[in-house]
Every structure is written in C-alpha cells, then in structure tokens.
Amino acid sequence: MEGTLNVLGYGLATLGPGIGLGILIGKAVESMARQPEAAGMVRTTMFIGIAVVEALALLAFVLAFAL
Amino acid sequence: MLPTILAATNGDEFQLLPDESELIWGLVAFLLLLAAMYKLVFPKANQALEDRAAVIEGKMEEAEAKLNEAETTKADFEARIADARGEANRIIDEAKSTAESLRADIIARAEEEARGIVERAQSEISAERDRALQDLRTEVGALSVELASKIVERELDASTHQGLVDDYIQRLSRTN
Amino acid sequence: MTRVIAAAEWGGEFDGALDPIIDLFRFPPLWEIELLGVDLSINRTILIAWVMTLLAGLLMFMAFRQPKIVPGKLQAFGETIVDFVRQIILDIIGPKGLKFLPLLTTMFIFIFFMNVAKITPFMMMPPTSRMAWPLFLALISWLVYVGVGMKEQGAFTYFKDMVVIPGVPKAILPFLGLIELVSNLILRPFTLAVRLFANMVAGHILVVITLVTIHVFLPSPTGFPVGIFGLIASPVVFAFELFIIGLQAYIFVMLTAVYIDSSMEPAH
Numbered sequence: 001m002e003g004t005l006n007v008l009g010y011g012l013a014t015l016g017p018g019i020g021l022g023i024l025i026g027k028a029v030e031s032m033a034r035q036p037e038a039a040g041m042v043r044t045t046m047f048i049g050i051a052v053v054e055a056l057a058l059l060a061f062v063l064a065f066a067l
Numbered sequence: 068m069l070p071t072i073l074a075a076t077n078g079d080e081f082q083l084l085p086d087e088s089e090l091i092w093g094l095v096a097f098l099l100l101l102a103a104m105y106k107l108v109f110p111k112a113n114q115a116l117e118d119r120a121a122v123i124e125g126k127m128e129e130a131e132a133k134l135n136e137a138e139t140t141k142a143d144f145e146a147r148i149a150d151a152r153g154e155a156n157r158i159i160d161e162a163k164s165t166a167e168s169l170r171a172d173i174i175a176r177a178e179e180e181a182r183g184i185v186e187r188a189q190s191e192i193s194a195e196r197d198r199a200l201q202d203l204r205t206e207v208g209a210l211s212v213e214l215a216s217k218i219v220e221r222e223l224d225a226s227t228h229q230g231l232v233d234d235y236i237q238r239l240s241r242t243n
Numbered sequence: 244m245t246r247v248i249a250a251a252e253w254g255g256e257f258d259g260a261l262d263p264i265i266d267l268f269r270f271p272p273l274w275e276i277e278l279l280g281v282d283l284s285i286n287r288t289i290l291i292a293w294v295m296t297l298l299a300g301l302l303m304f305m306a307f308r309q310p311k312i313v314p315g316k317l318q319a320f321g322e323t324i325v326d327f328v329r330q331i332i333l334d335i336i337g338p339k340g341l342k343f344l345p346l347l348t349t350m351f352i353f354i355f356f357m358n359v360a361k362i363t364p365f366m367m368m369p370p371t372s373r374m375a376w377p378l379f380l381a382l383i384s385w386l387v388y389v390g391v392g393m394k395e396q397g398a399f400t401y402f403k404d405m406v407v408i409p410g411v412p413k414a415i416l417p418f419l420g421l422i423e424l425v426s427n428l429i430l431r432p433f434t435l436a437v438r439l440f441a442n443m444v445a446g447h448i449l450v451v452i453t454l455v456t457i458h459v460f461l462p463s464p465t466g467f468p469v470g471i472f473g474l475i476a477s478p479v480v481f482a483f484e485l486f487i488i489g490l491q492a493y494i495f496v497m498l499t500a501v502y503i504d505s506s507m508e509p510a511h
C-alpha cells in the first residue's frame with residue numbers, strides 16, 4: 001500500500017464542513033419554506049455562509065497536497 | 068507552509084502554484100474579453116434596453132391616450148343616449164298629454180252634444196206634447212161641443228157653451 | 244500525457260497500469276517562449292482557453308451585434324445571461340452595483356466557457372483545473388473589492404473598520420481583528436480560487452475516469468458489463484458536470500458581488 005496520510009486527513013477534515021453545510025442548507029431551506037417572500041435574502045446569506053464553511057474544507061484540500 | 072507549497076511544485080507532486088505563463092496568458096485573455104465586452108457588447112446591450120424601454124413607454128403612452136379618447140367617446144355616447152332617452156320620454160309625455168286633452172275634449176264635446184240632443188229632444192217632445200195637447204184640447208172642445216150640442220141640441224148654443232167646456236177642460240188639464 | 248489518458252482522450256491502445264492521476268493536469272509547453280526572463284510558453288491549456296474565450300466573445304458580440312427591439316434567438320440568449328447577472332447584482336448589491344455589470348458578466352461567461360471545456364469534445368480539459376486560471380480570476384475579484392472599499396470608504400477607514408470592528412469588547416479585539424483581516428484579505432480570494440479549482444479538478448478526474456472505464460472495459464471479453472455501465476453512466480456524469488460548471492460560475496460571480504457589497508457598506 002502506498003500513499004500519504006494527508007489524504008486520510010483530508011477525508012477527516014471534510015466531515016466538519018459536510019455536517020455544517022448540511023445543517024446550514026437545511027435551515028436555509030426551512031426558512032425559505034416558512035417565508036417564501038424572503039427567499040432571495042435567505043439564499044444570499046446561505047451562500048455567504050456556505051463560502052465561509054467551505055473555506056475549511058478547501059483549506060484541507062490544499063493542505064492535503066501541500067504538506 | 069509557503070516553502071512546502073513551493074517545494075511541492077518542483078517535484079512530482081500535485082501542482083498547486085500557478086504556472087507563470089498560464090497566469091499571464093489567462094490574464095491577457097480575460098482582459099481582452101473584458102475590453103471587448105466594455106467596448107463592443109455593453110454599449111449595444113444598454114442601447115437595446117433603452118430603445119426597448121423607450122418603445123414600451125411610447126406604446127404605453129399611446130395606449131393611455133387611446134384609452135382617454137375611448138373614455139371621452141364613451142361619455143359622449145352615454146350623454147347622447149341619455150339625451151335621446153329624455154327626448155323620447157318627453158315625446159311620449161307630450162303625446163300622452165295631447166291624447167289626454169284630446170280625450171277630455173272629445174268627451175266634453177260628446178257630452179255637450181248629447182246634452183244638446185237630449186235638450187232638443189225634450190223641447191221637441193214638450194213642443195209635440197203641447198201641440199198634441201192643443202190639438203187634443205181643440206178636438207176635445209169641438210167634440211164636446213158637438214157631443215153636447217147633439218145631446219142638448221136646443222138649449223145650448225155653441226158660443227155660450229164653448230166657454231163652459233173650455234173652462235172644464237182647463238180644469239181637467241190642470242189636474243192632469 | 245501518458246498512454247492511458249491519451250487513449251481515453253484521443254483513442255488508441257491501452258496497456259499497463261493506471262498512471263498517476265497527476266499526469267492529467269500536466270501539460271508540457273508546445274512552444275517555449277521567454278521574454279525578459281518571463282516564461283511565456285504556450286501549452287494546450289492556454290490554447291483551449293483562447294479558443295473558449297474567442298467563442299465566448301464571439302457569442303456575446305453576435306448576440307448584440309444589431310440589437311433589435313424584439314430580440315432574435317441569439318439576442319434573447321445574450322440578454323438572458325446579462326439579465327441573470329443583473330439580477331444577482333440587484334439582489335445582493337442593489338441598484339448602485341450596476342456599474343459592475345460588465346465586469347461580472349464577463350467573469351460569468353469567461354468562467355462558464357472555461358469550465359465547459361471540460362465536457363467539450365476534442366478539449367475535455369477545463370483550464371480552470373489549473374491553479375493559474377482561478378487564481379487570476381480571484382485576484383481580479385480581490386482587486387475590485389478592495390479597490391471599491393478604498394474608494395467608497397477611504398483607504399484608512401476601510402482597513403481600520405476591518406481590523407478594529409466597532410462594538411466588540413477590547414479584550415478579544417486583537418484576535419478578532421486579526422481573523423477578520425486574514426479572512427478578508429487572504430482567505431476570501433484564496434477560497435474563491437480554490438473552490439473553483441477543486442471542483443474542476445474533481446470534475447475532470449470524474450469525467451476522465453468514466454471515459455477510461457468505457458475505453459478499457461468495453462472491448463474486454465470478461466469486463467464488458469462494467470464498460471456498458473460506464474457507457475450508460477457517462478451522460479449522467481456529463482449532465483452532472485454541466486450542472487457543476489454552471490453552479491461554480493454562478494457562485495464565483497455571486498461571491499464576488501457579495502464581497503463588493505461588503506466593501507461598499509461601512510462595516511456593520
């Protein structure tokens with residue numbers, strides 16, 4: 001077996017953002033369903049939140065190759 | 068961290084640091100596209116939007132003018148219809164009143180005529196009766212005189228007893 | 244480029260084990276050019292990108308060549324794209340952000356066409372899966388939103404508000420300020436670039452593996468069911484990639500708009 005532990009680390013590092021994204025998008029969909037007139041605002045805020053949460057996964061992606 | 072990334076790019080590892088030539092050529096391509104969009108595409112796109120907005124506005128104004136025109140025409144027609152209806156009512160009323168007065172007139176005339184006829188008839192009747200009475204009276208007088216003279220031939224001469232008979236008949240007619 | 248991948252992308256013989264996946268993203272220069280010590284070599288990625296850029300520019304130019312009141316098919320298509328980006332801007336920045344419409348529209352179609360090269364026959368390689376392309380796009384986005392922040396709020400206020408966040412206790416201000424600074428100036432363009440890059444890398448690997456599967460297993464006498472499965476799966480994979488392509492272009496443009504918006508308004 002060849003390979004590096006980095007890949008494993010990346011796999012672990014995606015867990016947190018994955019759960020976070022799930023909760024985030026789920027809540028966003030919930031609030032969109034509750035208040036469809038505010039859907040645009042919720043969607044924008046959701047994407048900003050996704051960008052922040054995803055940053056962690058992306059950092060891990062980079063570090064998996066870099067370190 | 069940075070040195071590791073730098074080192075990684077030299078070896079057989081995954082290339083995370085950008086390729087210099089790609090960076091430059093990509094930038095050139097993007098900036099050319101941006102310049103083309105700014106110079107060639109967006110003025111025309113905005114022009115098209117403005118034109119369309121102008122056309123739509125013109126159409127809407129036109130439609131509004133048409134609507135106003137239609138409104139005034141409709142109001143005009145409605146007024147005219149109201150006028151015509153009033154006219155018709157007036158004509159009907161007039162006709163009714165004319166007919167009424169005509170009727171009253173005719174009735175009055177007919178009544179008058181009837182009354183005239185009745186009066187004439189009555190006067191004729193009464194005249195007839197008078198004449199008949201007169202006739203009868205003379206007749207009765209003559210007859211009575213004749214009768215009386217036949218009965219009492221001698222004693223009574225016609226002229227003296229004529230007064231007597233007249234008197235009698237006068238009384239008779241009064242009681243009649 | 245190794246034999247397997249060459250076989251997958253151009254057709255040909257397959258022999259030997261699967262090569263390192265890194266080779267998918269390694270392109271030797273076709274013409275070596277060097278000017279004043281700057282490497283200006285042209286490789287396959289650059290050629291693909293040029294063709295796609297030309298295509299994008301031509302499409303938009305043809306769409307708005309003779310704009311009509313009642314749009315034709317091509318003009319309607321171009322207007323749909325512009326209106327899409329305009330709607331993003333209006334939703335996020337508001338009417339005062341419309342001056343960024345040309346920039347963001349260009350970004351959108353540029354990224355979209357770069358990404359679409361991933362599933363375009365004879366190219367099958369998104370330039371955005373090489374770090375340089377997302378990086379300079381993110382760099383432009385960074386320059387724009389920092390520039391807007393400095394222009395709208397003044398350079399000093401912009402950076403001061405970024406570090407000294409109003410309404411935060413003094414004790415945690417150094418940490419928070421540092422985090423904000425790093426987040427705004429380094430992490431934002433970095434994640435912007437890496438998000439696009441990582442998605443394209445993953446997508447490219449997925450597409451290539453699907454094609455290699457078909458190519459390798461379909462002619463084999465024992466493994467052809469796998470090949471048939473790959474054949475059936477490939478349209479699904481392509482459709483999914485098309486979705487990812489559009490989504491990533493949308494997210495890139497939208498986040499750029501969000502960052503511009505956050506630079507325009509004084510912090511909280």
